[in-house]
Amino acid sequence: MARGAEELVVFWKEWGIQALVLLSFTLQVILLITAEIRPLIDSGMLRAIVWLAYQLADTTAIYVLGHMSVIGSQSLPEHQLMAFWAPFLLLHLGGQDNITAYSIEDNRLWMRHLQIFAVQVLAAGYVLYESSLVLHQTLLRQAAILMFVVGVVKYGERVWALKRASSSNLSGKNYQSFGTVHIRNRGVSVIISGHNYGVMPAHQLLCFPMHLLKGPLPLVALGMTVLEYEWSSLYQMAEVQLSIMYDIFYSKAPVIHTWYGICIRVMSPLATITAFMLLRRFSDEDGDKYNAVDVAGTYVLLAGAIILEITSLLRAMFSSWAQAAVLTIQPFQRYGGNSCVGLVKKTFCSYLLYLVSLPRALLSYAMSNAGLPLRYWSGSMGQHNFIHLCTDSRDNRSSKIARWMGREDLWNMLVYTQSIPVPEDFSHLLDRQLRRSVSIIKESPDHIQNSRGQAALKRMGIPQEELVSWSVGIELDESILVWHIATHVYLSWHDERYPPRPALADTIQVLSNYMFFLLAARPHMLPNNASRQRYIELCNKVVNCLKYSSAEDLVSLIRERGKALDTPEIAQTLEHDPSRSSCSAEETNGALQENLTFDRASQLGEKLIDMTLDTPATSADMLDLISQVWMEMLCYVSYRCTPDSHARQLSNGGEITTVVAILMEYMKSDIFDSKRVGLTASDRP
Template sequence: MTLEEQVLHAWKEWGIRVLVLLSLAIQVLLLVLAEFRRRVDSGVLRAFVWSAYMLADSTAIYVLGHMSVTSRSPEHRLMAFWAPFLLLHLGGQDNITAYSIEDNRLWLRHLQNLVVQVAAAAYVLYVSSMLDSRSLLREATIILFLVGAAKYGERVWALWRADSTPLGNKYMSFESPNRVSFSAEIVGPVHGRGWEASTYIAHLLLDIPRDLMNGPLPQQPRIYFWIFHDEVYRIAERQLSLMHDVLYTKAELQHRWCGICIRVISSLAAIGAFLLFLVVDYHQKESYNKVDVAVTYILLAGALVLETTSLLAGIFSSWTCFLLVKWRFKQGSREVMEHQIEVLPGRRTIWRVVASVYQLIHAGNWRRRYWSGSMGQHNLIQLCARSKTSGISKVATWMGLEDRWNTPFYSWSIPVSSSIRGMVVNQVVVRQSEARSHTVMARTRELYERMGWQAENIKLDESILSWHVATEIYLRWYTERQQETATGSRWEEGHRPLEYRAEVKDLSNYMLFLLATRDYMLSPTASRIAYVEACYALTALEYSSAEELITLLRRWGIA
């Protein structure tokens, strides 16, 4: 037998088994890495998560397509029992349904795959002996099949919901923009500090960032909270984490009554199937292939661990805590009627116990990050200057892929400094004060006039580009004046030293990073087309360094 024939024979004998175990391993990998992805900003980690996400569906679909032939063999009758497990794998893990925003927009494609793969799994069971009334695994097979189809359908539902918003799912009146009706349990100030209060407020206002993803709100809700100054940023962090749950996980559906039922039934089904297979294996040891039996035990154990983990993670999540608080308020609490909401008041023993349990589970949440704690950076001037001297960039330009190469290659991330956090919080506080807002606008108009160019009535993408270039020019000019001061020259009269020079540059780079690589996070009217046109225009100029490019732009501005 030649080497080629040996390889073909080994693949025919072991191919399905290896791929089934690979499908399970990918699900475990996704379950673990998805949580790290939320808090760690690493290109290597993103590459692993993306690879696992792409391989998960293709592996399960490939195995289901070939199982209809292999499972007919008398030696591999047990393979048909693996089909429901593949449906469970196609349902994915609760903490990652989509890798990017674009995956949510492909929910209709996943719906088509759902119909095809459920039909394929049903055909595998039909042509096998698993649905035979004499088979002891019949009930377990049917239950696992139904649970797998339900979890796969839930994933498609989650993708569809992430691609829509509450305002986009129903018609709303635009005649009275200042009138918004809220149920009694969410109106009024929130007393107290700590993890429970910030979580409740973040959940309460979650519809606002969801709808802002698709454009400005037609109605602005009037909800007032008593929030301590040092908690504003933490609440924003919680909302950032919740938006990650909405866009990339099953968190919302997981905590509906249907999601709870699916997880309870799937966990019980995994336990029942494991126990039933123990009985079958004990009484029919010689009926099935030993290797297939071992693979089945691994699949059962894996399903049991994954489903139990999913159930426990859902029970002890912040979403469950929020639902418990809302249910507590719906019981007719006097504090609600008086608009004096206390988060988990604990006046009854059961609520005191619930509060203690969640505080114990989420101990240290103030110290734990809900996101990576970093911000992306992208500098147009540096990109244009470096790409003109980089050999790889020249090759990418020759191949017509300069934008696909330069944009990610010349992007990086930095930790969010405490000063930037303070600036964000102070800006929120300033905007809440009408008098101070008028002062800021007056200073802004004065700055427009001094710079000699108008920034009004321009699109968001053009505004980001204009302010980014203006920031680079001004910081370069400031550096030159600082050097002159060091040599004995004086500052211009009325000029004040720049207090937050590094922070200004970081925020400018961050806004351009959003426009260049994350334009879907900006207003729907924003487009990266202006960024691409600016890159092509600047790279066509004659210069050899970033300083020369800035000097050239300054001359154009003066002219």
């Protein structure tokens, strides 16, 4: 064992730096690949891989640069070529174009990154200065200077991108900055239609919903008219904008698509290729004087840098940002009259637009033929069901072990939550719900951004004093719990009485599970006053105090409780004592008298069933009512979610609440004429 340890120490002393430099390059490749699919998949495993690579990439490069600056000229003569690697470490610290920050906090720490940038540039410069190789070899000196400049520029570009992304509001600026910003049409018609949903309108109208992620921003007035409005295209445009917002906060895109960013993208590959050619000439003349492994490692670093830089250039050329930039070129805005020069300019720009649009069009065509949608975000909704959680975790061995270890809640969040694709009819339900508020003033409690289901119940003709109306006026977290349990109870009854289950019932279940998922797993996506406390208390009561063996048994107990609470004699004897936290000896099946939330959920579930049986309303009407309540609740939490939470969730694949908030911002603005929407009489408020 001792001999093996000694051999490992000897290996590390001789080859440790080489191994770490190659590890640094490998981490950059991993980041390039994983960061590309990061905004498209909501996966904990993917997040762990990206986080690990992001942290190790900076740590490894900084460590190696620090070690090389300490050793300096003390290294053996045959290893002097390693000094040439210092600029590559700066290049690695500059990161990949598709990931500058792992989380939103990294943007706010741009000053720390600026300090680290200054220190590492000095360290790399010191390594080159101390190297006799660079001082005496003309060809290698030129290559080192080229790569040093590229490394400094790319690293500085990353810091600049972090700074731009951290500018989240207008705090500290003149009050005049909050005035209205007028955006001229410049001759470009924004047509939101099935054939032109995308890039140009998404970029041109991004300033409207951007305050949802960046806080207070200037008011915007467009000098343009929307000629055509199709909901499916508007919905897809919001998805495109979700992708653009991710680029703004977590990539170099806003910096890349500037004049200096374009210059960097063009010059960096040329400089790197030139350095490779100089190294080839140097290697032919004096390469045999140095360690063969170091020479091979240098070629790997240079070839890898060339590939990464060319990849960066191609990504920038064929991105939606480039397509939008081409569409804003003057020949597209002004036809240039009948002059030959104007016609030539317009023809050239048209071919340029075709060039940058072709890869995306080919990708869209290939994916459509394969039956796959062109994704701009994860396109998924989290699912978490209270009934299934309490049933499955009660006697599950792994849950018992987690309970014994004191990590029951964390384990259940990992095991009993999942993600599913957004249902196809979700967009239609959202469209119908938003259009009902087109003619309602924004300050009204019946407007979609203020109503949590009250407007839907009012349209149904349910009096305010009824329990159903009262259930949407309590605190948000309790309202989600009550309606989630009641919805499951009602759908279980509906499946037995009116088989088979209609598609609307499936969508209702998805919406209910999603809102419950937000409360249980992502409460930061809810307004600030929402809390998981009631959720934890209710899980404790149901799992530890009730006797049931299946989901059907638990639903039956809830219904029995609801029926018991409808009896005046029993209802008068119920007392709510929040101070009690354990089960009493008198508690039996269906008797959770200490938990008001459980009582309210039981009452509501039974009330929804009674309303279907005792009123002229059909089961389809009740399903429609429940779907409207959930959709209004979703819109309410989407619009009131904090900008920081919306921006934070973009790094995890995005959230449907952000898409909903963007669409709400458009529908309440003056861009879209409600007369073009085509409201039917049943859709009008």
